[in-house]
Amino acid sequence: MIKDILQRVSADRIRHDLFYLCRDPLPFRKVNYTRPGQSMNSLAEADAFIRGQIEAAGYAVTTTTYRVQPFRCDRTKPLHHWYSTPAPSDPSFDATNLEATRRGCERPEEIIQLIAHKDSMSWIDSPGAHDNAVGTVANLELARVLATCDLRRSVRLLFCNEEHTPWTSRFAAEAAAARGDHIVAVLNVDSLDGKSEEDMAAGKMTHVVGYSTDEGRALAEFVAAGAARHKIGLDVRVIFKQHVNDDDGMFINAGFRTTVMNLGSWPYADSEYHLPGDVPERVNIANVVRSTQLLLAAILDIDANDTDNLWKRMS
Numbered sequence: 176m177i178k179d180i181l182q183r184v185s186a187d188r189i190r191h192d193l194f195y196l197c198r199d200p201l202p203f204r205k206v207n208y209t210r211p212g213q214s215m216n217s218l219a220e221a222d223a224f225i226r227g228q229i230e231a232a233g234y235a236v237t238t239t240t241y242r243v244q245p246f247r248c249d250r251t252k253p254l255h256h257w258y259s260t261p262a263p264s265d266p267s268f269d270a271t272n273l274e275a276t277r278r279g280c281e282r283p284e285e286i287i288q289l290i291a292h293k294d295s296m297s298w299i300d301s302p303g304a305h306d307n308a309v310g311t312v313a314n315l316e317l318a319r320v321l322a323t324c325d326l327r328r329s330v331r332l333l334f335c336n337e338e339h340t341p342w343t344s345r346f347a348a349e350a351a352a353a354r355g356d357h358i359v360a361v362l363n364v365d366s367l368d369g370k371s372e373e374d375m376a377a378g379k380m381t382h383v384v385g386y387s388t389d390e391g392r393a394l395a396e397f398v399a400a401g402a403a404r405h406k407i408g409l410d411v412r413v414i415f416k417q418h419v420n421d422d423d424g425m426f427i428n429a430g431f432r433t434t435v436m437n438l439g440s441w442p443y444a445d446s447e448y449h450l451p452g453d454v455p456e457r458v459n460i461a462n463v464v465r466s467t468q469l470l471l472a473a474i475l476d477i478d479a480n481d482t483d484n485l486w487k488r489m490s
């Protein structure tokens with residue numbers, strides 16, 4: 176029963192992982208910050224934590240490492256957009272993609288792809304709680320719960336880096352395209368629960384599903400309809416994202432058009448977006464739990480159906 180499986184999403188684990196990754200012990204997750212007394216940078220430390228959690232859930236983790244640069248900081252730019260392109264001579268660092276797959280028993284070649292960028296802003300000191308420790312911990316929790324389910328299709332998780340340059344989701348998407356992977360749906364999870372001060376104060380439980388393609392629209396409507404289908408108390412909206420960007424955009428550009436982004440508001444309304452004030456104390460854990468349940472329901476419903484008919488019915 177999907178209803179029972181949704182109850183396995185744990186607020187305690189989500190809160191624990193969130194505070195671990197963006198308060199204590201890790202204040203940030205970036206290549207250019209190393210905690211005093213540590214030999215690895217804070218992004219590598221975050222990777223070690225994430226990897227340990229996924230392995231504890233029974234997965235094998237694949238790592239692929241790329242060279243990235245931190246963005247420079249330009250405070251003359253608009254408030255939420257202080258990042259600027261580094262010079263070629265600026266230092267570069269290793270940054271790793273972590274991938275893990277829950278193999279399906281009936282149609283293992285058909286893949287439901289989950290994405291979350293795990294790094295925090297490289298150009299400032301920000302915990303990056305909403306952007307995107309929440310997506311990271313939501314996907315960690317999905318990995319744990321999915322490990323307890325029988326799935327027909329495979330679910331693959333990608334933990335990548337999008338606050339450094341280049342974005343490492345691009346390489347994962349291009350590698351999937353080069354292999355000819357059959358990805359039936361891509362769910363990017365980035366900045367769940369992030370919303371306006373007003374909506375935060377009012378305790379609103381929000382979830383936005385954004386699409387940039389026709390195929391993505393059908394998927395977005397299917398994901399959103401899960402709130403009513405499974406009585407998940409969320410104010411869900413479907414929106415059109417005109418610009419093909421973020422980690423979902425990297426998969427669309429690589430040819431995987433049945434792709435959506437999951438976030439807390441649109442246009443993104445968090446007043447602390449890309450600022451040092453994006454702290455875990457502002458995260459509404461109950462909203463993250465419900466958004467995680469909505470994603471879990473979508474995965475289980477997609478898995479239970481014939482996707483061709485599913486998308487046709489929605490469009």
Ligand SMILES: [Zn+2]
Pocket residue numbers: 306338449
């Ligand atoms: Zn960001």
